[in-house]
Amino acid sequence: MQMTIPERRKLKKAAPIALKYILLVVFSLFFIFPYFYMLTRSLMSLPEVNSTNLILFPSELHFENYSIVVDYLPYLKNTLIVVFINGFFIPFTGSLIAFPFARYEFKGKKVMFALLMSTVMLPGSVTTIPLYALYSRLGLLDTLASQWVGAFFGGSAMQIFLIIQFMRGVPKELDNAAYLDGANKFIVFFRIMLPLCMNVLVYTGIGVILGKWNDFTGPLVYLRSQRNYTMAVAFYYEFSANGISALFDNYKMAMVTFMTIVPMLLFLIFQKQMIGGIKVGGLKG
Amino acid sequence: MEGYGRTEAKATAGEKLTRAGRFAKWIKRDYACYLFLIPAFIGFFVFSVYPLIASLLYSFTDFNGVRITMIGTFNYETIFSADPIHGLKQVGASFGLTFLYSVISIPMNLVLSYILALFLWRNLPGIRFFRLLYYLPVLVPGIAMGLLWVDVFDPGPNGIMNQIFSVLGLGQSRFLQSADTALPTYISTGLWVIGGGMLMWIAALNNVPPATIEAAKIDGAGYFRRLFVIIIPFCTPILFYNLINGIIGCLQTFDSYAMVGAGVDNSLYFIAVRIYITGFETHQMGLACAEAWLLFLVVAACTLIMFRFSRWVFYADDNS
Numbered sequence: 150m151q152m153t154i155p156e157r158r159k160l161k162k163a164a165p166i167a168l169k170y171i172l173l174v175v176f177s178l179f180f181i182f183p184y185f186y187m188l189t190r191s192l193m194s195l196p197e198v199n200s201t202n203l204i205l206f207p208s209e210l211h212f213e214n215y216s217i218v219v220d221y222l223p224y225l226k227n228t229l230i231v232v233f234i235n236g237f238f239i240p241f242t243g244s245l246i247a248f249p250f251a252r253y254e255f256k257g258k259k260v261m262f263a264l265l266m267s268t269v270m271l272p273g274s275v276t277t278i279p280l281y282a283l284y285s286r287l288g289l290l291d292t293l294a295s296q297w298v299g300a301f302f303g304g305s306a307m308q309i310f311l312i313i314q315f316m317r318g319v320p321k322e323l324d325n326a327a328y329l330d331g332a333n334k335f336i337v338f339f340r341i342m343l344p345l346c347m348n349v350l351v352y353t354g355i356g357v358i359l360g361k362w363n364d365f366t367g368p369l370v371y372l373r374s375q376r377n378y379t380m381a382v383a384f385y386y387e388f389s390a391n392g393i394s395a396l397f398d399n400y401k402m403a404m405v406t407f408m409t410i411v412p413m414l415l416f417l418i419f420q421k422q423m424i425g426g427i428k429v430g431g432l433k434g
Numbered sequence: 435m436e437g438y439g440r441t442e443a444k445a446t447a448g449e450k451l452t453r454a455g456r457f458a459k460w461i462k463r464d465y466a467c468y469l470f471l472i473p474a475f476i477g478f479f480v481f482s483v484y485p486l487i488a489s490l491l492y493s494f495t496d497f498n499g500v501r502i503t504m505i506g507t508f509n510y511e512t513i514f515s516a517d518p519i520h521g522l523k524q525v526g527a528s529f530g531l532t533f534l535y536s537v538i539s540i541p542m543n544l545v546l547s548y549i550l551a552l553f554l555w556r557n558l559p560g561i562r563f564f565r566l567l568y569y570l571p572v573l574v575p576g577i578a579m580g581l582l583w584v585d586v587f588d589p590g591p592n593g594i595m596n597q598i599f600s601v602l603g604l605g606q607s608r609f610l611q612s613a614d615t616a617l618p619t620y621i622s623t624g625l626w627v628i629g630g631g632m633l634m635w636i637a638a639l640n641n642v643p644p645a646t647i648e649a650a651k652i653d654g655a656g657y658f659r660r661l662f663v664i665i666i667p668f669c670t671p672i673l674f675y676n677l678i679n680g681i682i683g684c685l686q687t688f689d690s691y692a693m694v695g696a697g698v699d700n701s702l703y704f705i706a707v708r709i710y711i712t713g714f715e716t717h718q719m720g721l722a723c724a725e726a727w728l729l730f731l732v733v734a735a736c737t738l739i740m741f742r743f744s745r746w747v748f749y750a751d752d753n754s
Contacts, residue, residue: 166558173564176550180568183582183626186594187574190585201590203597246474249467256464265474268482270734272686274709274726276481278719279488281499283480302477309474334466363575366688370714381577385692388581398585405578412573420566428637 187409190402191215198398214403221404223376224383227293228362231379234297236358239304240350244312246303248338251316252324268306277370284371295371296361296379308353311426315349316342352426355419359412380408486730493724498717509724520712520721528705529732531617535704536684539621544676547631548669552661554632555639565636569629580692583623584610610694616701620690631676638672639665667748674740674747681736685729705729 190198191214193207249255250262281290289295303309323345324337332340343350368382378386387394388401395401416423493509495502512520554565574582587595587609596606609619642665650660688706696703696711709729713722 169553169558172553177564177567180571180626180629183571183574183579186586187578187582199592201592201597203594203601242473242477245470249470253464253467255467256460258467261471261474264478268478269682270730270737271482271486272682272706272726272729272733274686274706275489275723275730276485277710278492278497278713278723278726279485280481281719282488282492282497283484285499299477299481302473302481334470338470359573363577365577365692370710381575385577385581389692390584390694401581401585405574405582408578409574412575413570416569416573424633424637427633 184409187402187405190398191406193399195397195399198402199396211399214399215407217400217403218407221380221383221407224378224380227377228379228381230293231296232358232361235300235304235361236354238297238300239308239357240312240353242301242303243309243353244316244343244346244350245338246309247312247316248334248342250309251313252321252342253334265306265309273366281370290371291373291377293372293377296364296367304353304357308356312346312349312353315346319345348422348425351419351422355415355423356426358415362408362411384408489723489726492720493727495720496718497720497723499719502720509721512721513724513728520718524700525705525708525725525728527700528703528708529728531701531703532685532687532705535617535621535687536681539624539684540677540680542621543624543628543631544673544680546625547628548635550628550632551635551639555636565629565633569633571626572630576689577692579623579626580689584693587619610702611698613697613699613701616694616697620693620702634672634676635669638669642668670747671749674744678737678740681740682733685733685736 189206192210192212193204193214194209194211197204197207246265250258284290284295289298319342323341327337327341363381364379365381365385368379369385372378372382375383384404386392388397388404389395494505494507496504496508513522513525515521516523518524550568554561554568571579585593587593589608589611590596591600591606593609595609599606607615607619610616646664647660650664655663686706687704688710690697690702690704691707691710694702696707705725706729709722709725712725713719
């Protein structure tokens with residue numbers, strides 16, 4: 150077969166690109182595997198999930214497996230309460246704290262900032278037991294409130310740091326113009342800073358919502374009675390190795406799929422803010 | 435700021451300010467900042483300082499969640515003794531396992547997510563779709579993912595991984611249910627979530643000035659030379675950030691608890707798992723606090739060492 154020189158050159162260029170796409174697809178198979186597994190298993194019958202032969206697809210679709218979600222509605226309600234309170238108040242108090250650090254000089258700023266940032270070194274394991282004792286004294290143990298009281302005090306240092314970095318990027322001319330018009334710091338914060346920081350607040354809020362939606366350690370430690378369980382911890386008690394439904398893999402995967410839908414939708418809807426936030430977090434970290 | 439400078443100028447101009455006067459000025463200038471920081475003050479004391487001090491105090495008691503009957507250094511003596519459950523050998527093994535996990539897991543995830551980012555960096559039609567696809571596993575809730583892996587890596591013949599192994603002609607494995615394979619299996623599940631690191635790296639790569647890369651290309655620098663001399667140095671700030679986060683996160687790894695508890699023959703008995711089991715399953719909260727304080731010292735030491743030796747981090751525009 151004869152080829153002209155330009156054709157050959159084209160082929161030389163096309164070959165690595167084709168190879169790249171082949172690799173991209175092969176990697177996709179790997180990364181999509183958890184989703185493939187949860188979806189296919191969630192639609193299988195019990196004998197199929199427990200078969201010793203490799204069965205990739207369900208022979209018929211058992212959508213009724215998803216009726217398990219109905220059992221989780223009370224837990225879903227608890228999760229939603231926790232998620233909404235945290236998702237709203239952590240970005241809000243976080244931005245209150247970030248504002249003076251991003252914009253002003255004041256006595257003790259450096260020390261306070263260092264102390265704030267040093268809290269990232271504090272392992273959760275250290276704080277759990279004293280907080281357990283504190284909550285038990287305050288009557289917060291085994292209440293949903295134990296899952297959201299922290300929201301009113303600013304969330305994690307990393308989140309505050311991210312908001313500070315973002316606020317630094319907001320042009321100062323805007324505040325200065327407002328000060329000339331006689332505004333004070335509170336007016337500048339609420340009228341100028343908050344609206345301009347919406348993207349980073351959405352990013353932080355979604356991050357908090359995902360974190361709390363997924364959180365299982367907090368509820369595991371502080372919640373005792375079943376009616377207070379959040380979805381994640383109820384799921385753990387039912388489906389972990391000692392749980393009563395550990396062997397019902399099809400129901401388990403139906404719940405896994407259900408619990409994954411919300412984070413996935415949130416990410417897809419707020420993709421712009423999420424990717425933007427990852428950029429801010431990464432580049433200025 | 436403006437107000438700040440003015441106050442200083444006035445003071446040095448010889449204006450005699452009384453101590454009370456200076457205090458009043460300071461408060462007048464800064465009070466709004468402190469008002470904004472009230473939630474931070476409360477949060478810092480209630481959720482960081484108090485727990486840190488309280489857990490140190492509890493570590494010298496036999497606190498069981500309800501009452502204290504003894505005070506002394508016995509928890510630390512237990513940890514440094516030959517106690518068969520909480521002795522030096524056992525607690526040391528938990529720390530050792532956690533270190534081993536961190537030392538393998540952190541570099542592996544950083545390097546692989548970096549390579550993946552280099553691969554998905556260049557714009558090709560549809561590349562965004564693939565980036566999204568690779569990120570998807572990160573969005574599966576940890577507890578859901580954990581129990582999914584328990585299924586996938588089922589040690590019996592009805593586990594899909596064993597079925598895939600037998601189709602490929604490989605032998606069967608007990609995966610998480612055997613002391614030999616538990617740690618490698620647990621670490622390998624981390625491979626599915628390198629998409630998070632990948633997105634960060636792509637953001638960092640996009641921040642490398644293209645002109646610098648082009649200039650190097652014209653000067654005849656090959657791909658690997660450009661990679662190591664230009665691209666990687668520009669990525670060191672984010673590498674440092676990810677390294678710190680990785681160390682703090684890995685030293686506290688707890689996800690395995692939902693999957694297998696302490697693991698067969700304590701093969702996944704990480705230090706955070708040990709602290710939880712000691713505190714909340716056997717109710718030796720004083721002892722758990724002592725272990726937690728040791729973990730805190732280790733985490734703080736590692737973080738400080740990382741900052742101390744952070745000279746290699748290259749800040750292109752040092753404006754912060």
